[in-house]
Amino acid sequence: MTDRKTELAANLAKVEQRIAAACAAAGREREEVTLIVVTKTYPASDVRILSELGVRHVAENRDQDAAPKAVACADLPLKWHFVGQLQTNKVRSVVGYADVVQSVDRARLVTALSNEAVRAEREVGCLLQVALDAGESERGERGGVAPGGIEELADLVARAPGLRLDGLMTVAPLTGEYAGREQAAFERLMDLSTDLRRAHPAATMVSAGMSADLEQAVAAGATHVRVGTAVLGVRPRLG
Template identity: 85%
Template sequence: MTNREDQLAANLAAVEERIAAACSAAGRTREEVTLIVVTKTYPASDVRILSGLGVRHVAENRDQDAAPKAAECRDLPLSWHFVGQLQTNKVRSVVGYADVVQSVDRPKLVTALSREAVRAGREVGCLLQVALDAGESARGERGGVAPGGIEELAGLVAATPGLSLGGLMTVAPLTGPYAGNQRAAFDRLMDLSTVLRGGHPAATMVSAGMSADLEQAVAAGATHVRVGTAVLGVRPGLG
């Protein structure tokens, strides 16, 4: 193995241990939680190494970086998740490679995703990004639909061709009542997921938790955690 392969293998093993321990502490099985490795800013060569180490889910947040990387890795058995704020002029490109868009937060985006998914003959999974810093009816600072808008947006996704409603996603908010209290934020997301599943039983995904707070997300009941730095290292230019 190369030095980079050794580094990624060690980091991945450490993250796997953290997830397994969190699952054990929460009385859950390891199989209940899916690891998504956030590969943004890192090269396709790292994605290829991760695939060889058994990673099956990767995430990106910028189409201009993700599209060429996904094309270079199209031979790998990977599911690609788009997790960034998505502008409608990027939707055609994103639909070309993303299996799941985790940042669906407005009707205009649903319409654009449907149009391009149908055109491409694909079904795209959609998670509603929930803004827990937005009160009941506004939008969050980093995108996302307010809790009060989930029901209407979920109904739109579920009824729209080319899309499937997978569940909910959130990022622990930096402002508002949940700032600094990730566990409470993730508990709130789980409550919202329970309500959503009352009307959409198949929408079981709950994507929450990152490198610093994956344990709190697993404890709350998250089905997917999005981990970047703990696997790949501190991103260039970020410290």
């Protein structure tokens, strides 16, 4: 355990240095960027160590892994973010622990989240996942609403009981015009965020960038970066 804590502390320090350097290069304050550590496939014991090291935001992408981990770590001062594709049959479980769902991409999911949030007497933050590899009106390969669908979906979330519209999220596309152009993709997301905030001024959160491209996300203006491998190491193979 001590060795693992030393390892995680060293990795966190490196990531912190990268974020601080990226902020300095972009003329931004370090406090403008929140680190979310993606703990998927790693045990609750790692989450506990991260909390001891000062991490306050963690993310998961599979409910079957996240739900028991959240229960095991319920005593810790953490905000849980759900970042994976979310099926409606998992919504009740996810609403039980997630403070923010970053992968909202369709009206049916908004309705399900709203119903469960009201039932659980919770307020759940929502980010619209934007598919920058989609056309203006299609859905992306890995989920996400097309840029042309943001306004309608945002209005739906904003009106939904139990939900709070927090902003936008994206994953750098592997195909299409932004493939290999992470910073351009994140700058496009920032433009979409600016458009969104005209109608919804409180929706200021922009979640973009992961271990490999957090610098480009910070340069573009992201408020939150989602880092897994750079903190926790290469993921164990899932059976």
